[in-house]
Amino acid sequence: NAGVMQNPRHLVRRRGQEARLRCSPMKGHSHVYWYRQLPEEGLKFMVYLQKENIIDESGMPKERFSAEFPKEGPSILRIQQVVRGDSAAYFCASSPGRGPHEQYFGPGTRLTVT
């Protein structure tokens, strides 16, 4: 039973390029969450999605960031025109459904913007 998978594990982008981060939830999980850890900071919530729906994006920066969780395939966190301040570790978590379920985390994608 594979856990939450994220790829790539490491991503290097030049300023102005686009970054696409992928997350495959655990089998049977229909809820996906994205968190960001900036250098020297803790985990911060970005967005919560169910299949084909964004439920809560209150933690997403207003510009350049978007997320989706299509009916088929992984959830994607997309960062357009990356800047150095976007360098961080991006973690995805999944849970099975409603209620205070544990969120199971993936290994994260470390984005470096040069």
Added chain:
Amino acid sequence: ILNVEQSPQSLHVQEGDSTNFTCSFPSSNFYALHWYRWETAKSPEALFVMTLNGDEKKKGRISATLNTKEGYSYLYIKGSQPEDSATYLCARGAGSARQLTFGSGTQLTVLP
């Protein structure tokens, strides 16, 4: 308390010692309190989810308690082992939101 706060920030104990950490959180609009164990270069590992005032959960040598009225949770480790060395995170879920607000963690080092 406006944010989720954890203390101490870091802790060194000898193998065999028992230890505990504190998580303080806003008590208003409380939904759930999560504890995670995070080893370097690995994913945060879910330990407990607690929702009710007075909840106590146990997994092996690790246990946790919850007081939602005053807004705190304790995590206890009995007979610490070097493999317990990790950062322990607590996170609060509030209201109908599923998002978690994390504390900055307690970094535990167990010396052999």
